[in-house]
Amino acid sequence: xxxxxxxxxxxxxxxxxxxxxxxxxxxxxxxxxxxxxxxxxxxxxxxxxxxxxxxxxxxxxxxxxxxxxxxxxxxxxxxxxxxxxxxxxxxxxxxxxxxxxxxxxxxxxxxxxxxxxxxxxxxxxxxxxxxxxxxxxxxxxxxxxxxxxxxxxxxxxxxxxxxxxxxxxxxxxxxxxxxxxxxxxxxxxxxxxxxxxxxxxxxxxxxxxxxxxxxxxxxxxxxxxxxxxxxxxxxxxxxxxxxxxxxxxxxxxxxxxxxxxxxxxxxxxxxxxxxxxxxxxxxxxxxxxxxxxxxxxxxxxxxxxxxxxxxxxxxxxxxxxxxxxxxxxxxxxxxxxxxxxxxxxxxxxxxxxxxxxxxxxxxxxxxxxxxxxxxxxxxxxxxxxxxxxxxxxx
Numbered sequence: 001x002x003x004x005x006x007x008x009x010x011x012x013x014x015x016x017x018x019x020x021x022x023x024x025x026x027x028x029x030x031x032x033x034x035x036x037x038x039x040x041x042x043x044x045x046x047x048x049x050x051x052x053x054x055x056x057x058x059x060x061x062x063x064x065x066x067x068x069x070x071x072x073x074x075x076x077x078x079x080x081x082x083x084x085x086x087x088x089x090x091x092x093x094x095x096x097x098x099x100x101x102x103x104x105x106x107x108x109x110x111x112x113x114x115x116x117x118x119x120x121x122x123x124x125x126x127x128x129x130x131x132x133x134x135x136x137x138x139x140x141x142x143x144x145x146x147x148x149x150x151x152x153x154x155x156x157x158x159x160x161x162x163x164x165x166x167x168x169x170x171x172x173x174x175x176x177x178x179x180x181x182x183x184x185x186x187x188x189x190x191x192x193x194x195x196x197x198x199x200x201x202x203x204x205x206x207x208x209x210x211x212x213x214x215x216x217x218x219x220x221x222x223x224x225x226x227x228x229x230x231x232x233x234x235x236x237x238x239x240x241x242x243x244x245x246x247x248x249x250x251x252x253x254x255x256x257x258x259x260x261x262x263x264x265x266x267x268x269x270x271x272x273x274x275x276x277x278x279x280x281x282x283x284x285x286x287x288x289x290x291x292x293x294x295x296x297x298x299x300x301x302x303x304x305x306x307x308x309x310x311x312x313x314x315x316x317x318x319x320x321x322x323x324x325x326x327x328x329x330x331x332x333x334x335x336x337x338x339x340x341x342x343x344x345x346x347x348x349x350x351x352x353x354x355x356x357x358x359x360x361x362x363x364x365x366x367x368x369x370x371x372x373x374x375x376x377x378x379x380x381x382x383x384x385x386x387x388x389x390x391x392x393x394x
Contacts, residue, residue: 075384130152
């Protein structure tokens, strides 16, 4: 079987599933992405090298696919390959299972149009297309709210859980970090995509981050501060973040567009702090503590919803932030901080009593994501083989 991986974010589930495919003796695999050189410089590419060829997504590849390669199936994440179809059938391996939404029919309209132009309508029974769902609630959301036909969806879990649940020798990653990740604990602060200060609702990032970083420094704790793409933030905020990293030797600042992979950061971290990024649902598989930052003052306050488009950042007024959540932030696999004081207390507790959070993470994974049982890649590949077989059979 020939497989084309069309990557927008070559990490998390798409990377793990691609790595699994790369190990299959009967699969010929090619990966297409923007700027392969940046990915190949990441620790993950050097610590877990693949045999598969990684190809630059040029205009010619966009239009015609990989020269001389006729794949049986295309696997893509959050950006649908432009028509014409690069293969007879396709699987959507959506990047991230987070709390944000709504991902309803209206929001997904452009995505569905692209799929329809290449492989047929995903909102009707379609043998040429499959959508991978993380668990029963995700399946319900994708079929009821997002409008996918249930026959096109499969309950398959998160491919990255297969890798994240495996023990990792931190000494292998030590050369890629400026501080001691082997004998010192590390906190990963990784907020969801944002267009301003993460802690604006608590008085601002300076008021929250400075004392938190100082406390962690006194405890001998490293901090990886992983933000989304740098271009989402204005110059003043980026300057503030740069200043934090310069003043605190125990802080490593990363942006997704400059350091696209987060797998190694997840593996070397003892605690995750996030305001409901889907990175939390990955980190749960490690069994380590996650502290969730309640992202607004109140779920029922008027909310300015910011979205990035081709024309810049659009803003719309939403009467309740509940509209932009797929499910309540009270449903999680860690602890929940509703103030800066609670955040400080919970982070310190997570460092002192890490085993206290294992059951919460396990309960969430069992309920929402097929239990991270180590067989997700196997399930995904079985679904792909079934689809390809049915399409080839005619």
